[in-house]
Amino acid sequence: MVRERYFQQLDLLKKCVLSFGELAELIFRDSMSSVIDLDISLAEKTLALEFEADKLEGRIEASVFDLLALQQPMASDLRLVVSTLKISADLRRVVGLSMNIAKIPGRMEGGHVKPLIDTGKMANIVAFMLENSLRAFETQDAQLAREVAARDEEVDKLFYAVWVELIEMMAKDTSIISRATNLLFLIRYLERIADHCCNICESVVYLVTAKKVTLN
Amino acid sequence: MTEAVQNVSQSQIEVENLNLWYGEKQALKNISMQISKNSVTALIGPSGCGKSTFIRCLNRMNDLIKNCRIEGRVLIEGKDIYGPDVDAVDLRKNVGMVFQKPNPFPMSIYDNIAYGPRIHGANKKDLDGIVEQALRSAAIWEETSDRLKSPALSLSGGQQQRLCIARTLAVKPRIILFDEPTSALDPISTSRIEELIMNLKKDYTIVIVTHNMQQAARISDYTGFFLMGELIEFGQTRQIFHNPQERSTEDYITGRFG
Ligand SMILES: Nc1ncnc2c1ncn2[C@@H]1O[C@H](COP(=O)(O)OP(=O)(O)O)[C@@H](O)[C@H]1O
Ligand SMILES: [Mg+2]
Numbered sequence: 001m002v003r004e005r006y007f008q009q010l011d012l013l014k015k016c017v018l019s020f021g022e023l024a025e026l027i028f029r030d031s032m033s034s035v036i037d038l039d040i041s042l043a044e045k046t047l048a049l050e051f052e053a054d055k056l057e058g059r060i061e062a063s064v065f066d067l068l069a070l071q072q073p074m075a076s077d078l079r080l081v082v083s084t085l086k087i088s089a090d091l092r093r094v095v096g097l098s099m100n101i102a103k104i105p106g107r108m109e110g111g112h113v114k115p116l117i118d119t120g121k122m123a124n125i126v127a128f129m130l131e132n133s134l135r136a137f138e139t140q141d142a143q144l145a146r147e148v149a150a151r152d153e154e155v156d157k158l159f160y161a162v163w164v165e166l167i168e169m170m171a172k173d174t175s176i177i178s179r180a181t182n183l184l185f186l187i188r189y190l191e192r193i194a195d196h197c198c199n200i201c202e203s204v205v206y207l208v209t210a211k212k213v214t215l216n
Numbered sequence: 217m218t219e220a221v222q223n224v225s226q227s228q229i230e231v232e233n234l235n236l237w238y239g240e241k242q243a244l245k246n247i248s249m250q251i252s253k254n255s256v257t258a259l260i261g262p263s264g265c266g267k268s269t270f271i272r273c274l275n276r277m278n279d280l281i282k283n284c285r286i287e288g289r290v291l292i293e294g295k296d297i298y299g300p301d302v303d304a305v306d307l308r309k310n311v312g313m314v315f316q317k318p319n320p321f322p323m324s325i326y327d328n329i330a331y332g333p334r335i336h337g338a339n340k341k342d343l344d345g346i347v348e349q350a351l352r353s354a355a356i357w358e359e360t361s362d363r364l365k366s367p368a369l370s371l372s373g374g375q376q377q378r379l380c381i382a383r384t385l386a387v388k389p390r391i392i393l394f395d396e397p398t399s400a401l402d403p404i405s406t407s408r409i410e411e412l413i414m415n416l417k418k419d420y421t422i423v424i425v426t427h428n429m430q431q432a433a434r435i436s437d438y439t440g441f442f443l444m445g446e447l448i449e450f451g452q453t454r455q456i457f458h459n460p461q462e463r464s465t466e467d468y469i470t471g472r473f474g
Contacts, residue, residue: 003471072430074457074469210459 006071010080013063014138017084017091020056021134023049024091024098028130028193031102032123035186036116038105046102053095060088076207083207087137090196090203094130097189097196104182113169113176113183122158122190125151129197136201142208145201149215155194162187228253228391228421229274234288236269236278243269245445247288251438256413256422258432258453261442262473267425270442271393274423275311276304292391309336312384316396318376320368320383325351325360328368328379332387346386353419354382355412374405381412392416394424398431410435429469433457441465 027049034043064085067073073081129148136145166180198216205213229251236244243266251257259267272278273290276297290297297307309332320328329347330338338346347364351357356378360371368379377397384392394413398406413422414435426432432439433453440450441462449456449465460466467473 006471074429074433075460075466077470078458 003071006067009063009067009071010073010077013060013067013084014080016056016060016063017087018134018138020053020060020088020091021130021137023053023056024094025127025130025134027053027095028098028101029127031098032127034102035104035108036120036123038108038111040105043102043105047099050095050099053092057088057092060084079207079210083137083203086203087200090199093196094193097193101186101189104186108179108182110179113179114165116183118158118162118165119183119187119190122155122162122187125155125158126190126194126197129155129194133197133200133204136204137207140204140208142205145204145208146215149198149201152194152198152216155191159187159191226252228293229423230289230291230294231273232289232291234270234273234286234290236266236273236287237285238281239283243445244273247447249440249447249450251421251423253421254417254419255437256417256424256435257438257440258436259423259425259440259442260427260429260432261448261468263427265442266445267442268395271313271395271423271425274391274393275308275313277308277313279304309387310389311391311393312387312389313393313395314377314380314384314397316399318373318380318400320371320376320379322367322369324365325368325371325379326364328383329386332383336387350382350386351379353385353416354378355408355415356382372405374401374408377401377405377409378412381409381416385416389420391421391423394422394426396425396427399427406431429457441468443468 027046030042030046033039034046064081067081129151132144132148135141136148163184166184170177170180195216202213202215205211205215227250229249231247231249231251234244234247235242247270259270261267269278273286274292274297278284278286286298292307292311295302321331323331326347329350330343333343333346348357348361351360356375359375360379368376371379377400381392381397397413398409401409410431413424416422417437424432424436436453438451439453439456441448441456441460441464443464449460449462451461456465457469460469
């Protein structure tokens with residue numbers, strides 16, 4: 001083949017995004033565990049990983065600019081390069097929101113105001129969405145991307161249910177307002193992470209079909 | 217205006233089932249293509265795939281080649297250019313051509329431009345105006361207006377190519393064919409010619425063969441991809457470079473060929 005180095009660069013870019021995805025998954029899962037178990041030491045370990053995420057994001061950006069400036073990628077290569085830039089920005093937001101989640105245990109004095117059952121369900125769906133949106137990117141599977149994005153609806157429903165429940169609890173017992181507010185933030189972060197997973201799915205559909213779609 | 221007439225005015229060139237042989241060897245295989253008026257159509261593909269052969273069919277330059285046999289139809293403004301009543305010289309006045317290597321005649325800048333109009337019977341008193349107009353349209357008036365009597369061969373390569381474009385414009389064609397017009401030029405001259413081609417499409421229909429894919433992407437509205445004598449894919453340039461439908465087109469434009 002004629003452009004061996006160029007193909008290697010494209011391949012490396014794709015791998016970088018997948019590594020970034022794995023890191024984001026790890027950070028998200030640990031941030032959730034740290035909240036559910038109120039495990040401050042896990043939360044601190046998780047917070048320390050933000051810097052790794054910045055490094056990866058920087059590498060991906062640099063590589064995208066190099067490819068655009070020096071190689072003039074075309075057709076599916078161009079779509080790959082553009083998608084990786086967008087996916088990497090979404091992953092960076094997922095990491096940022098997970099950082100917010102990992103800050104909750106440090107503020108949570110006196111334990112949770114209720115068992116985190118629906119919130120746990122939300123977190124499981126979000127973890128599924130994150131993992132599989134990246135799998136859809138890896139395997140260029142537009143169908144999987146659409147299926148993953150469709151689960152956003154469940155996340156939104158759970159968000160609303162828990163929201164209402166927490167508001168009602170606070171109305172009855174004002175002494176829990178501070179701790180319940182932390183949970184309100186938590187479910188908001190989860191809902192936002194699911195939206196970023198949907199964005200990733202949209203990028204995958206664009207990568208595979210060249211069509212812009214809205215999936216949530 | 218009837219619908220049929222409207223259609224004709226949109227598709228300036230219609231190629232139907234065009235086949236061409238050089239002796240035994242088939243160089244074009246069943247090409248059909250519609251080229252819109254006032255557009256730039258780029259033809260890309262690896263060397264030897266038949267691009268030059270194809271555009272030469274559009275002004276019957278292949279007539280001059282021995283052993284060359286053509287089947288199929290080429291309609292320009294609805295009229296079959298291979299029909300019995302077509303005069304090839306008139307045709308080539310309507311369908312001008314610019315080649316890879318600038319080929320000015322060994323005469324003055326002025327005479328290069330005036331040559332065609334003189335042959336076609338232009339009035340002597342109109343010539344100055346025609347020459348100025350053609351040089352302006354080809355974006356080379358500023359550089360030549362004070363030395364119209366100098367030999368054309370004293371110009372730089374890029375200027376010579378714009379002079380050749382001016383020479384083509386001087387006989388008022390409706391279609392201009394370019395066969396790799398910038399492959400012998402430096403990047404600045406290339407940009408000038410590209411700019412010029414994009415401006416010319418207001419008044420002309422343009423078909424350009426180029427082996428520079430970025431050039432095709434930059435300047436054309438439609439792109440056709442040729443491979444081994446076949447037109448593999450033809451469509452809007454945006455689409456061809458963003459989301460080609462054929463595997464071999466994708467492989468070619470992303471450099472995964474062979
Ligand atoms: N005058 C000719 N006589 C015989 N074969 C020719 C002639 N011109 C071109 N060919 C052959 O026809 C094929 C297409 O050539 P050409 O149209 O010049 O391709 P391209 O412009 O895409 O490089 C090539 O195999 C070439 O060798
Ligand atoms: Mg050629």
